[in-house]
Amino acid sequence: MTITGLITGSLRRLLLPLFALALTAMPALASTEVEGARIWPAPDHTRLVFDTRSPVEHTIFSLENPSRLVIDLKDASLKARLDQLDLKGSPVRRIRSAARNGDDLRVVLDLSKDIKPRSFQLEPNQQYGHRLVIDLIEEDRESLSDMTRPIVREDTGGKRDVIVVIDAGHGGEDPGAIGPSGTREKDVVLALARRLEKLIDSKPGYEARLTRTGDYFIDLRRRTLLARKHKADLFVSVHADAFHSPQPRGASVFALSQRGATSETARWLARSENRSDLIGGEGGVTLGDKDDVLAGVLLDLSMTASINASVGVGDYILKKLGNVTRLHKSGVEQAAFVVLKSPDIPSILVEAGFISNPQEERNLLSSAHQNKVAQAVFEGIDEYFNNVPPPGTLLAWQKRQKGGTAVSEYRVQRGDTLSAVARRNQVSVEAIKRVNGLTNDVVMVGQTLQIPSS
Structure with missing residues (x-):
């Protein structure tokens, strides 16, 4: 054996016991930490989010008398200050936490009422890392569709308003795209949706509804369901586009693609609760008493008419947007967006610009630019419905009075x-x-x- 080998072997024999001693002296570390927490009250549920360093194994269960929700996180420790969360507007009265079984963490929510819990984990996005999401669903609260305020108007002789449902994309834990200076899509599109709502409500013959009025998330399918419950004549989802490079810019308008229509028709035929629903609104067609072939034909006809109307109103809006901002594409694009999949409601998605483009990010933050975009969208909607007013509306009556039938x-x-x-x-x-x-x-x-x- 060489001298070098003898020295190395001696050092190894000396250092190994010291290394083992150091390991026994070190405290056991939990495999993940809860680094932060947020709470998002919505009209019919509250979302509690824990930021975790990595995915975490967990269980939840409810207790009664008094109402509590217990959240157990395996191999986890608490670094966040849960006592600093603003619990106003939520069913949570207090949050308690303690170590459990040495390495685990238990969090207890003291509740003011019984709730239906739901939990899932989210992958990292632009703004957050790994997250554990706890939804507290309040089944006895008013549904989102009941939270709207009645609009008092002068008597129109029983002639109804055109109903436009405006959907501000993302919200709550979902920030949407984030601009170079940190602008969040969810904030910009909510501001745009509110401006559009005011313009629509200010015009006799129209009534606007918002799918969300604050910073909380609504499931994509829930958004289309709200449009149906409101008996919408038009559904407008407002977004701000993004790309991995800053060069792309311009506004876009999307309608549902035929591929998306085909998949949605199959979904409707497969779900029994849809079969008993109406297509075409009140006085429309129920599928509950139709065989699969006839129901499929009726759905295809309804979906085709809906897509044609969507592209039609999209054309009007795109032309108006071209007067106030740059367009990304000159024609209405079509894609299989979930929020556009209403079989009997014309539905469009408006991308107000590329938030990933520095100049357009600044524009989207500007009140003046937001007003121009909202005005252009409303003018397109108004021109379309004045040309093709839905039956029974004030706009249809006014068109007849002008000899426009x-x-x-x-x-x-x-x-x-x-x-x-x-x-x-x-x-x-x-x-x-x-x-x-x-x-x-x-x-x-x-x-x-x-x-x-x-």
């Missing part, structure tokens, strides 16, 4: 096609050709077309 006029603009004009106005190409005496589908910029009522 037979035809209206439209001046062809650059980029228009006859099929696009027909789709926006919810009439057939053949009907437009017949009224205008056209023998082919060619139209010229500046040409005035007579548009028959749908």
Whole structure:
């Protein structure tokens, strides 16, 4: 053996006992820490979120008399100050915590009422790391659809308003995209939604509803359900786009794709609770007494009409947006967004701009720019519904009074096609050709077309 080997072996024999002694002297470390906590009260539930250093194994169970929720986290320790959480507006009266079984953590929520708990974990995103989410669902609270305020108007002789449901994307624990300077999409789109709500409510014949009025999250399917409960004539989801590089910019409008429509039709046919529901609102068609073939045909017809109307109103909005901001794409795009999958409600998603672009981030934070975008969206909605008012509405009555039931006029603009004009106005190409005496589908910029009522 070499001298070097003898020295190394001697050092190893000397150091190993010291290393073992150091290990026994060190306190046992929990495998993860609860580093932070947040609470998000919403109208019908409260969301409690724990920031954890890594995924954590956990169990929850409820106790009665008094009402409590117990949360056990395995191999975890508490670093956050739970006593500093603002519990106002939630069913939580107090939060207690203590070590359990040496390495575990127990958190106890003292509640003012019984709740239905739900828990799940979230992967890291732009703003947060690993998270454990506890939802406290208050089943005896008013549902979100009941939280809206009635709008008092002058008597319109029984003629109803056009109902527009505005959906501010993301919210609560879901910040959405985050801009270069830290602007959160959820805040920008809620501000835009409120401005749009005010504009819609200020116009006789319209009524706006918001899916969320504060900083809390609503499930995507729940948003479309709210639109149905409100008997919406139009659903508008407001977002701010993002990309991994700062160059892309411009506003966009999306409608549902045919692929998304096909998957949603299959989902509706598969779920029994949907079969007994109506398509087409009050006085529409119930699927409960139809066989699969007929129900599928009815759903396809309803979904196709909904998509055509969505693209139609989207065209109007996109043209108005082009007057106040740059457009990312010149036409209405189509994708399988979950919030657009209402089979009987025209639904669009408006991307107000790229929050990942520094200039557009500044624009989206500007009150003046927000007003311009909201005004453009409303003008597009108003122009569409004045052209194609839903039956029984004040707008439909006003159009009849003006003699507008037979035809209206439209001046062809650059980029228009006859099929696009027909789709926006919810009439057939053949009907437009017949009224205008056209023998082919060619139209010229500046040409005035007579548009028959749908």
